[in-house]
Amino acid sequence: MDKKRIREWSTRRRVLTIIACLFILIYIGIVLYHTYKPLPEGISHDGTLYRTDNVEMYTDLTYSQDRSKEGMVHELEIFEEVFAMIDRAEEFVVADYFLYNGYYDEKEDFPELARTLTDRLAEKKKENPEMPVILITDPVNNGYGSFRSKEIKLLKEAGVEVVVTALDPLRDSTPIYSGVYRILFQRWGEDGKGWLPNPMAEDAPEMTVRSYLKLLNVKANHRKVIATEEGVLVNSGNPHDASGWHGNVAFKADGPVINDVLEAEEAVSRYSEGPEEFPRTEAEENPDGLYGVQYVTERPILEHLLEDIGKAGEGDEVWLGMFYIAKRDILSALIGAAERGAQVRIILDPNENAFGNKKTGLPNMPVAEELIEDSEDRIEVRFYNAVIGQYHTKLVYVKDGEEAYISSGAANMTERALDDYNLEANLRIEAPADSPLVEELDGYFSRLWNNEDALYTLEAEEKLDGFSQAQRVVYGLQKLLKLTTY
Template sequence: MKKKMKQWSTRKRIVIGSLCAFMLLYIGVILWHTYKPLPAGVSYAGEIHRTDDVQLFTDLTFAEDRKGTGMKSELEIFDEVYTMIDEAEEFVVLDFFLFDPYSDENIDFPDIVQSLTAHLLLKKQQHPDMPIIFITDPYNTGYGSYTNEWLEEMEDAGIQVVYTDLDRLRDSTPIYSGFYRIFFQWTDFEQDGWLPNAMASQMDDMKLSSYLKLFNIKANHRKVVITEKAGLISSANPHNASGLHGNAALKVTGPILNDMLEAEEAVMKFSGGGDLPRVDVPEADGEYQIQYLTESKILNSLLSDLESTEKGDTIWMGMFYLAKRDILSALVEAAERGVEVKLILDPNANAFGNEKTGLPNRPVVNELLEDSENRIQVRWYNTVAGQYHTKLVYIKSEEQSVIYNGATNLTERSLDDYNLESELKVIAPNSSDLDVELEGYFKRLWTNDGAMYTLDTEVYQDEMSFIQRGIYGMQVLLKLTTF
């Protein structure tokens, strides 16, 4: 009897010791991959430059009513991207998150992937020695499950395609990432995909190992085009199913191009690529101040500008995802100071034909209205097709406006050095061309000038908002989100 008790005690100590050892390993792995040093050049703040040349381009899809009657689209961004490629004489650098033509929706989307590929191939054919670099996310190969035929065609033509090494970035879902890093990242033994592709049924099957990598959610989320003549920072993906989304882009010229190239070169280098060219452009004077920002440097700068607002100022936001706690607090505090806060948000109702739960924006709006005692004003974009995918902030004070535009959702994953993000900050005098154009853009949508662009707050603030708020709170606490 004593011998059996001793054996049981030994086994118990072994089990408890093993569990403790595993938990120490698990916690250690989580802490390392959550806080490990970023690759050199990530989280970048460029110099402040001056210019007279900042141009706004927007994509909008809208209708006469919520049913989509008389639906129309105004699409400017990729036409400008094609023009930039066609006019380039020395180099073209692109960094885009999504790049595929597939969709399960019965909608006639623009052929963006095919058109962009054709322009790049023609440019390479006309100028065989010109460097053309396309940086992208491994999402576009199903995280290694298959090849992307359009990117493969580019590579065959001599265009350099660089897939971002996401493993070098920090992990944003610690509960899952601990298991992923210990067990799952070593499981790529399959030759071919065999699981249905969740992105679109027309796409190739995916490996189990690819899904396991997908669930460790992070991305190179940037949308950037740079030539020796100009740079464009956008919220728009070259992705056919995203072709009717609402988006915004800013195009700039001058020495800031070297800041953009430096930030992209950092991604190149930690992903196995090399150096990028530079431009020889002298500093100049101009009415606009411009700065290129990435990752958490965006958060630091934006928070400072929001916290500096005073009574009589106006904060406009056109945003796909709004969830970062620091930003929410800054908006509430601004409203309490007498700042007019006006938000145009996507209702998070659908994603490529699939119904969504309204997270995070609907519970966030519920919270903002409550915390600000309804001082904050909200309108939902009327998403008759696609999404209101814009990431645009416009802060207007007595003498100037501060503008942020780019790829960055106002969420933890985008602003806390998990995803790779890109943003242009512009300080514009009041009544400058850019200031007038942006004010006109927001007022057009807010007042439904010419179409039903936006809907009243109450449309999506129904009885489910409190349930959604609880789910949202749990997701944020556990960091188990897709936003």
């Protein structure tokens, strides 16, 4: 090779090296910025603790007497109350729901939650044209821009204000992928004629490649809440037909906490280019109320949980009913409570099924094993007997001799839920240990833990015995690289 060619090759190599280094620097800068950037104003809301005498618990349970689908029983309370709240509303309805559609492939006769919610909201608006009726939802229901769902079409035709949450302003929870997405793909948008199958169901509208690329960022408005002048109901369940038989829990409260919910939801609407001002209620606080209630979203959920679990010691109780658990701070807090002498009992979904598709047991299987081992068997774990659907509950309950602390709503115990990535919403409740609400909670957990009238839960060993070392390795890599769906 002559000297001229050598110089040309050397120059070309230097240019390519510079370009590669610049790309890497830009990539790292984008990853760091979008992982830690400021949140939209009003997100990560830490509400005021108000007093009220009125807090109600609603539950959904699906169960059988054995491990088969024969004789399945569905006890469904939550959305019956949601629909009733809409019917009774006289001043406004504001709702925020993550999954809101009727698409599914399973051969089951699920309740028509999406259509019923659509009909109730549309009817309310048509009967009361001047009443604010607002729905906030996640772009998953529009295929991330590939189509507009039939539910959203019907609501808009009825005059309901629909806000599809903007996800790009939120922080990136999968930075390795999202850095590449933001550099190469984000600018092209998602609209267009879809041609790829929809992961929701075979009969759901097809999606574009660009929508799939956005989906892989795995971020969401995961909230599940409804507010009227009557009260707020904060839920772990979605108005999604295929989720209709999941196990869920919801709490309803009245008073000024309604305005905290409206303020927090207004913030989502504002940054998503929806209505900038939501209605408010004139509800007054009862300073002598039996219960304290507080609306918290995103990271404040974690901060209060760590404080409340940290109060548990000798002779106290800590209960969890949880769909996903993996957040290291929560695991350490639970182990600490057990070491201080608290009785820690956890009911987990086995993470083996998602809308008819088999899952690997991550993250709950390896986390359950870790909690049992690291606590030296002080922490007790059972898995829900999820014959159909999932144990989708997100409930933490701490009780000492005089007081109980409850946190329930949309948030799983994971980084994505608790570290200001997803939009999440929980209702935190302080209750006397001898109150009717605590008695109801005790009955709920006793029924499931002790299988009082059906086979609700299974021994942890029954599930963990079949969990492989390879799955543990996958779990470790997922956590290290932040490439999870939970």
